[in-house]
Amino acid sequence: MVEHKILNLVTNEYNQWIRITDSVEEMLQNSSVKNGVIYVITKHTTTGITVNEALECLESDLQDLLNRLAPENHPYAHARMLRSYGSTAGNPSGHLKSHITGNHCCFPVIEGRIIRGEAQEIYFCEFDGPAVRQVSITLMGE
Amino acid sequence: MVEHKILNLVTNEYNQWIRITDSVEEMLQNSSVKNGVIYVITKHTTTGITVNEALECLESDLQDLLNRLAPENHPYAHARMLRSYGSTAGNPSGHLKSHITGNHCCFPVIEGRIIRGEAQEIYFCEFDGPAVRQVSITLMGE
Amino acid sequence: MVEHKILNLVTNEYNQWIRITDSVEEMLQNSSVKNGVIYVITKHTTTGITVNEALECLESDLQDLLNRLAPENHPYAHARMLRSYGSTAGNPSGHLKSHITGNHCCFPVIEGRIIRGEAQEIYFCEFDGPAVRQVSITLMGE
Numbered sequence: 001m002v003e004h005k006i007l008n009l010v011t012n013e014y015n016q017w018i019r020i021t022d023s024v025e026e027m028l029q030n031s032s033v034k035n036g037v038i039y040v041i042t043k044h045t046t047t048g049i050t051v052n053e054a055l056e057c058l059e060s061d062l063q064d065l066l067n068r069l070a071p072e073n074h075p076y077a078h079a080r081m082l083r084s085y086g087s088t089a090g091n092p093s094g095h096l097k098s099h100i101t102g103n104h105c106c107f108p109v110i111e112g113r114i115i116r117g118e119a120q121e122i123y124f125c126e127f128d129g130p131a132v133r134q135v136s137i138t139l140m141g142e
Numbered sequence: 143m144v145e146h147k148i149l150n151l152v153t154n155e156y157n158q159w160i161r162i163t164d165s166v167e168e169m170l171q172n173s174s175v176k177n178g179v180i181y182v183i184t185k186h187t188t189t190g191i192t193v194n195e196a197l198e199c200l201e202s203d204l205q206d207l208l209n210r211l212a213p214e215n216h217p218y219a220h221a222r223m224l225r226s227y228g229s230t231a232g233n234p235s236g237h238l239k240s241h242i243t244g245n246h247c248c249f250p251v252i253e254g255r256i257i258r259g260e261a262q263e264i265y266f267c268e269f270d271g272p273a274v275r276q277v278s279i280t281l282m283g284e
Numbered sequence: 285m286v287e288h289k290i291l292n293l294v295t296n297e298y299n300q301w302i303r304i305t306d307s308v309e310e311m312l313q314n315s316s317v318k319n320g321v322i323y324v325i326t327k328h329t330t331t332g333i334t335v336n337e338a339l340e341c342l343e344s345d346l347q348d349l350l351n352r353l354a355p356e357n358h359p360y361a362h363a364r365m366l367r368s369y370g371s372t373a374g375n376p377s378g379h380l381k382s383h384i385t386g387n388h389c390c391f392p393v394i395e396g397r398i399i400r401g402e403a404q405e406i407y408f409c410e411f412d413g414p415a416v417r418q419v420s421i422t423l424m425g426e
Contacts, residue, residue: 002177002283004252035286037323037424039179039248043259045195051387052379053329057361061376062383064361065354070207077199077206092203095194099204102244102386103193103262106323108422110288115420117327120387136257138250140179140283141286141424144319144425146394181321181390185401187337212349219341219348234345237336241346244386245335245404278399280392282321282425 001033003139011129015067015097017059018124020135025114027139034112036141041104043136046094046128048101054121066127070096094128101125109141143175145281153271157209157239159201162277163264167256169281176254178283183246185278188236188270190243196263208269212238236270243267251283285317287423295413299351299381301343302408304419309398311423318396320425325388327420330378330412332385338405350411354380378412385409393425 007023024040042049052058070093078092105122108115124135149165166182184191194200212235220234247264250257266277291307308324326333336342354377362376389406392399408419 002179002250002252004177004250004257035288037179037286037321037422039250041249043257043262045193045259045261050383051329052383055362058376058379060361062380065380065383069211069353077202078197092200095200096204096207099192099194099207100242100384104248106248106388106390107325108286108288108323108420110286115288115327117329117418119329120327134259136250138179144321144392144394146319146392146399179321181392183391185399185404187335187401187403211353219344220339234342237342238346238349241334241336241349242384246390248390276401278392280321 001142003031003033005137007135007137009124009133009135011126011131011133013129015063016126016129019054019121020124021122024122024137027137028109028112028114031139033109033139033141036109036139037106038109038114039104039106039138040122041136043134046091046098047133048098048125048127049104050101050123050125051105051120052123053119066097066100069100091128097127143284145173145175147279149277149279151266151275151277153268153273153275155271157205158268158271160266161196161263162266166264166279169279170251170254170256173281175251175281175283178251178281179248180251180256181246181248181280182264183278185276188233188240189275190240190267191246192243192265192267193247193262194265195261208239208242211242233270239269285426287315287317289421291419291421293408293417293419295410295415295417297413299347300410300413303338303405304408305406308406308421311421312393312396312398315423317393317423317425320393320423321390322393322398323388323390323422324406325420327418330375330382331417332382332409332411333388334385334407334409335389335404336407337403350381350384353384375412381411393423
């Protein structure tokens, strides 16, 4: 069996960390799938999906890491005029942060419960907000 | 149902970004699987699989990021003589770029179509070419 | 069919690279699943799962990369006093190394064998040891 839903998000900051564990867990509540794997995949290229401990101080440390690795004021090629856009593209750092972070996570589902560690929270990471965003949540199993 | 194929690639540059979205999409054309998940996994350790927007300027920004994080001229341990190889191994930066990039991606398949965002293209990243390469494409579902 | 097991590990260093390919391969030996996908997912947020070549010199190069990107002596927010812990948290760099490394890998299983490249070994990466750790290994297919 395969179940799929889209999680709609509206972000309101340029860089933003949003916990979506509860929205992922909800998928199990009315599901016929008791054993399988659940996948969380962003539909965007300037966002990320990651799993880490839910502490504000850690969110800022992770964002600080990404800002150091992909700083805003680097002479990016992507910051140049793009004819196909009709304007200058200004989000190269968002794409780079997405590359480092990754765009999905997955967890086993056993006897109707997601198997994850106590500290593991699922994060949607916005790297070019504010924006309207979508995340695919897919549950496959039996 | 599980369907599997190997995508054969020949790269011709040391670092090279190759879009393989069409080769992945082809898997759906003659498939009996209408709902499930599709997996794209490289078989090598000096290559990567990633998902990002298909812009040449972005490819060069991503490669520039990886070159900054894993520069060629760093005093790597792996650059030393390796007895098992009988020669000096010269590709540590390729392994490191692979570590940062990741080696796979996955997407939901719903009603015969891969669910991905408009900007999401699947890339095979060569970090130690030219070389003959293989990518596993696996489609599992019902 | 879905089969699931927990791999228990005890690490004995602060940063440690442990090959777990054999433990993952064992899952196939007594399995009824002949075709599908196998998933390896850590249950912790200061550890990683990655796939790379099994060379000690490469392990140290990868660890050196992570130490450069997430150094111990950075002024992290997470290093401050945490009331909920009742003490100062000292492992921000472990969480950051986990973010860069990723927390899972997956491989196709075809005709009872894991499809992976010759050089591809599965690593559990400890970034805040010594510790008692668990890794989920899930095999789904038919």
